[in-house]
Amino acid sequence: MTDLTERGLELFAELMGPEAADAMRASMEETGFGAPIAKLAADVAFGNVWARDGLERKQRSLVVIGILIAQRQSQELKNHIRIGLNNGLTAREIQEATIQAIPYVGFPAVASATSAIVEVLRERNLDDGATTPEDRGLL
Numbered sequence: 001m002t003d004l005t006e007r008g009l010e011l012f013a014e015l016m017g018p019e020a021a022d023a024m025r026a027s028m029e030e031t032g033f034g035a036p037i038a039k040l041a042a043d044v045a046f047g048n049v050w051a052r053d054g055l056e057r058k059q060r061s062l063v064v065i066g067i068l069i070a071q072r073q074s075q076e077l078k079n080h081i082r083i084g085l086n087n088g089l090t091a092r093e094i095q096e097a098t099i100q101a102i103p104y105v106g107f108p109a110v111a112s113a114t115s116a117i118v119e120v121l122r123e124r125n126l127d128d129g130a131t132t133p134e135d136r137g138l139l
Helices: 003-016 018-029 035-050 057-071 074-086 091-105 107-123
Strands: none
Touching (some): 003 018, 003 035, 003 074, 057 107, 074 107, 091 107
16 A cells, blocks of 8 residues: 555545544455546545645644535435534534535535435434434425
């Protein structure tokens, strides 16, 4: 493994935990379809972009959360809500970022994101009784 890959895995472990980094490492060591994708994630996303200075990790999390809301990438959004919480974001800050997205991406995208966000907040016992659009029968 290159120094860049190792740096990416180290940073990923800090963001998601050592078990997740071990799983990513194992994926890279396989010979199947996803191995090169896992290596690119370690090298580019984490070893290069997330490792840059200029923004705090909390700020980077807010940027990524906004992008994933706009792209309606609910599964990846869950991971980045977890990362954001690990980086010190509060449920209130995540809610405000979600509200900030409404005029730019629309209510349907935010409704989908809300379901993913509340799921993670429930995992962490941070949901404060929040309900999802599905819970309310709206989606």
